């Protein structure tokens with residue numbers, strides 16, 4: 001069983017693609033790891049001595065996590081009470097498909113006059129004519145059944161409050177306090193990464209994030225062994241003091257077959273990214289595989305004996321089997337040097353990258369880029385198909401360096417430019433306390449395992 005690599009490779013860096021990767025693929029990923037993990041069951045946990053400790057790192061106070069809403073909280077409408085609404089007596093109505101505020105009001109027994117009054121209050125209430133399924137309204141009523149207050153979430157940290165005051169209805173925007181807290185987690189893999197994550201109190205999504213960070217260096221299907229360990233510092237987001245959702249991984253260590261990898265999240269010019277302690281990007285300049293594939297149906301083989309032609313005919317690429325319509329991503333930043341169709345290659349795209357590297361993608365069902373266009377790593381360039389000489393939907397993928405075909409599975413991929421000098425200093429300052437804390441977590445767990 002193959003791990004759908006590009007999920008982890010692509011999700012990490014391409015924000016538009018995050019939405020694209022659906023729950024079902026996440027589940028497939030989880031399932032893959034769990035099933036694979038079962039195969040590892042029974043392997044004994046090993047803790048290697050000699051994991052570096054960080055006693056020589058200067059101990060710095062950890063940066064204070066931002067209190068996201070603390071600024072805006074002071075911007076409450078003058079005269080408005082700061083005490084939070086009681087939660088117990090709100091009636092929650094979730095918007096269903098095809099519902100408007102009008103139908104919701106009628107269901108609650110409120111007349112059209114009230115609806116018009118609410119919508120006319122301000123810009124935010126005018127927006128209530130465009131509500132979506134899944135959004136929620138909360139109502140409080142007076143003893144006579146008339147509306148006394150209504151709440152509607154504008155976003156994660158703000159809601160609209162319509163309040164009946166003695167002189168009529170008023171609308172306010174109110175802030176909810178979002179706060180971020182940092183947590184530690186550690187685990188030893190004995191059955192699977194997901195099991196170890198669960199034991200450590202991590203959500204599957206958080207385990208995915210961890211795998212995404214190290215997925216450029218570690219193949220989480222082929223390389224994971226019993227006894228592999230992880231240590232991480234991550235965020236949880238709270239709203240009005242209650243857990244809302246997980247945040248980001250701030251720093252992590254992964255020990256794979258005795259080899260130690262570390263990453264720290266840091267924001268330089270291109271938004272937040274993960275860097276090794278020496279400032280190298282965790283990300284590589286190329287995706288190892290440019291799609292979420294089911295399995296490899298034909299490997300790179302310069303001496304393949306062709307069963308039909310009955311002679312040696314090189315297979316200059318890798319055939320990745322995947323369902324028709326599976327998106328194919330640009331393996332790296334580059335420019336489209338060919339986007340076309342012929343009877344052999346079907347719909348195909350060639351990309352020119354830096355360092356005299358060309359990548360080729362064949363048999364698309366359709367292409368989404370044009371000749372000459374610039375593409376970014378992870379951008380969809382077409383969809384898996386069986387056009388040209390192809391018996392079943394698959395991607396034929398070639399990696400060409402200076403005109404020579406290389407095995408895309410094993411070719412050493414060029415690194416992304418490391419942090420520049422002006423960022424490196426602040427990165428080191430930023431990273432030191434996290435690495436120090438990870439180090440303490442690692443030594444503590446080593447001490448515990450010796451007892």
Ligand SMILES: [Zn+2]
Nearest residue numbers: 317318319396
């Ligand atoms: Zn092929």
